[in-house]
Amino acid sequence: MPATATCPKALHAHLLRSGALFADPSAAAPLAAAASLASLPYALSILRAHPTTFSYNSAIRALARGPRPHLAISLYRSMLSHSRSHPNNYTYPPLLAACARLADSDSSSAAAAAAAGVALHASLFRRGLESPDRFIRASLLSLYAAAGDLPAARQVFDLSPPNHRDLPLWNSLLHAYLSRAHYVQVLRLFRTMRTADHVTLLALLSACAHLGALHTARWAHAYLATTCSFPITTNLATALLNMYMRCGDVQTACSLFHSTPTRHKDVHTWTVMIAGLALNGFSTDALHLFTHMKDHNIQPDSVTLTAVLSACTHAGMVDEGKRILRRMPLDYHLQPTIEHYGCTVDLLGRAGLLEEALALIRAVPFKADVALWGALLVACRCHRNFEMGQMVAMEILRLDPQHAGAWVFLSNVYAAAGKWDLVQEVRISMKQHRIHKPPGSSVVELDGVVYEFLSGDHSHPQSDQIYAMLDEIGKTLSLKGHKPATKLVTFDIDEEDKEVCISQHSEKLAVAFGLINTRRGAVIRIVKNLRICEDCHSVMKVVSEVYDRVIVVRDRNRFHHFKSGSCSCLDYW
DNA sequence: CTAGGGTTAG
Numbered sequence: 001m002p003a004t005a006t007c008p009k010a011l012h013a014h015l016l017r018s019g020a021l022f023a024d025p026s027a028a029a030p031l032a033a034a035a036s037l038a039s040l041p042y043a044l045s046i047l048r049a050h051p052t053t054f055s056y057n058s059a060i061r062a063l064a065r066g067p068r069p070h071l072a073i074s075l076y077r078s079m080l081s082h083s084r085s086h087p088n089n090y091t092y093p094p095l096l097a098a099c100a101r102l103a104d105s106d107s108s109s110a111a112a113a114a115a116a117g118v119a120l121h122a123s124l125f126r127r128g129l130e131s132p133d134r135f136i137r138a139s140l141l142s143l144y145a146a147a148g149d150l151p152a153a154r155q156v157f158d159l160s161p162p163n164h165r166d167l168p169l170w171n172s173l174l175h176a177y178l179s180r181a182h183y184v185q186v187l188r189l190f191r192t193m194r195t196a197d198h199v200t201l202l203a204l205l206s207a208c209a210h211l212g213a214l215h216t217a218r219w220a221h222a223y224l225a226t227t228c229s230f231p232i233t234t235n236l237a238t239a240l241l242n243m244y245m246r247c248g249d250v251q252t253a254c255s256l257f258h259s260t261p262t263r264h265k266d267v268h269t270w271t272v273m274i275a276g277l278a279l280n281g282f283s284t285d286a287l288h289l290f291t292h293m294k295d296h297n298i299q300p301d302s303v304t305l306t307a308v309l310s311a312c313t314h315a316g317m318v319d320e321g322k323r324i325l326r327r328m329p330l331d332y333h334l335q336p337t338i339e340h341y342g343c344t345v346d347l348l349g350r351a352g353l354l355e356e357a358l359a360l361i362r363a364v365p366f367k368a369d370v371a372l373w374g375a376l377l378v379a380c381r382c383h384r385n386f387e388m389g390q391m392v393a394m395e396i397l398r399l400d401p402q403h404a405g406a407w408v409f410l411s412n413v414y415a416a417a418g419k420w421d422l423v424q425e426v427r428i429s430m431k432q433h434r435i436h437k438p439p440g441s442s443v444v445e446l447d448g449v450v451y452e453f454l455s456g457d458h459s460h461p462q463s464d465q466i467y468a469m470l471d472e473i474g475k476t477l478s479l480k481g482h483k484p485a486t487k488l489v490t491f492d493i494d495e496e497d498k499e500v501c502i503s504q505h506s507e508k509l510a511v512a513f514g515l516i517n518t519r520r521g522a523v524i525r526i527v528k529n530l531r532i533c534e535d536c537h538s539v540m541k542v543v544s545e546v547y548d549r550v551i552v553v554r555d556r557n558r559f560h561h562f563k564s565g566s567c568s569c570l571d572y573w
Numbered sequence: 574c575t576a577g578g579g580t581t582a583g
Binding site: 026029054057058061089090091092093094096097133134135136137138139140141142166167168169170171172173174175197198199200202203205206233234235236237238239242267268269271272275276279301302303304306307310339343 | 575577578580581582583
């Protein structure tokens with residue numbers, strides 16, 4: 001066959017001239033697939049002439065993988081209504097995958113796609129295709145995961161007979177938990193598995209990266225190195241680097257990166273290194289690596305540029321960041337997306353250039369979204385500009401009435417101004433909208449076991465000791481002249497609840513727990529779900545000096561490496 | 574008879 005798969009007309013002409021289209025009914029299948037990507041009416045005309053299940057399936061599969069997956073579902077509908085050929089077990093996996101792709105996107109049709117997926121489940125069930133086909137089961141599981149229905153996804157797994165649970169089905173379940181941020185579940189499930197391949201390991205490494213659990217990460221790496229017989233792909237190497245970076249082990253990530261041959265590094269590999277260095281506060285190294293990457297003729301992509309901009313943000317390199325944003329189209333043939341503008345708003349905002357950040361938002365060639373305004377809101381809070389902040393909060397609530405951060409900000413501004421009636425109104429609105437803050441949590445790992453603390457938590461068996469330790473720390477701190485940072489306006493969604501005393505923030509509980517249970521000199525590593533607050537930040541600095549400990553805190557945005565009384569972020573975060 | 578599921582980063 002000539003190499004015309006991408007050009008349906010040429011393929012069509014060839015098949016007609018050679019007579020193959022009439023001699024061999026299956027010859028229409030690749031033609032229908034190619035035609036469906038060029039024009040759906042064209043594909044339909046071919047399918048009308050050659051209405052086999054095989055041809056429909058080929059076209060559906062091509063559409064499901066293409067840029068407009070919903071067309072696969074349209075074609076399925078016309079297969080049902082206009083054709084005498086019936087769907088079979090090969091028809092459904094691409095259709096379910098198309099629904100999953102749509103349901104996972106944040107487009108307005110996500111809910112409709114999920115519903116279409118459930119309808120497909122019903123229709124394949126009616127045809128008796130559910131239980132005998134392992135491909136359909138894996139696709140179904142992934143569909144329910146993408147639609148956010150984890151119990152249904154789990155049920156697909158549980159209802160499969162154990163001897164039918166093949167590796168892709170296990171992997172689907174792992175990735176289902178991963179996509180819903182159930183990282184501990186991923187680890188638990190992995191430990192019950194008998195075999196693993198590189199897809200399994202990708203899920204495992206990603207879960208470790210999210211948890212920031214370094215002991216577990218090292219265990220996963222050792223498992224990969226000793227137990228796995230499959231080759232380490234570029235993707236796996238990238239996931240491994242990302243994992244070490246997100247666990248704060250920059251050393252290991254860097255030495256692995258340097259020992260990886262250049263031909264095994266792609267744009268993703270370089271990007272995770274740049275992002276990881278920025279995350280850990282090594283912004284200049286991140287920018288050097290970016291230069292290095294270009295020297296190796298690797299074209300940066302859109303994500304690389306967000307990593308580069310975030311490096312500029314963490315280092316406060318305002319002019320460099322602005323220059324990079326401006327030159328993106330010229331230097332890299334990349335049009336800035338709303339995310340790049342978001343990074344730059346963050347960059348300007350953190351540097352205190354609020355007016356310039358606002359001007360940038362007004363100038364973006366997109367409709368400003370919640371994330372963009374949200375970056376400015378954080379900056380307004382940071383630099384105590386309540387007037388602009390109030391305007392920004394209103395903009396956010398217009399776009400998303402559920403945005404807890406904006407409500408809380410307003411409430412604080414009104415409280416600071418003594419407008420208690422307005423505070424009351426905000427509280428009532430929040431209740432009506434059923435908005436609640438996510439609880440602050442911190443995670444520490446001890447001998448490979450992950451311990452989680454919530455603010456004001458008393459549930460840990462060592463709770464008495466922990467609070468006694470906090471007292472001791474408090475006394476030491478006041479001897480050192482430290483005063484708790486109790487500002488009037490500090491209650492914020494990004495930090496922990498000020499209604500719980502700041503001395504009981506989860507990271508303080510975690511550090512006390514770490515001091516009690518680890519030997520002198522051991523590094524204490526904490527991962528928290530929100531941003532670290534000012535008081536905790538200064539407490540960590542003093543603790544690192546007084547108790548002579550290295551403390552590594554990963555917060556929502558970045559790492560803080562505390563050592564001998566100072567932090568790697570140089571108090572800029 | 575042909576074909577198909579699970580896949581890294583911010």
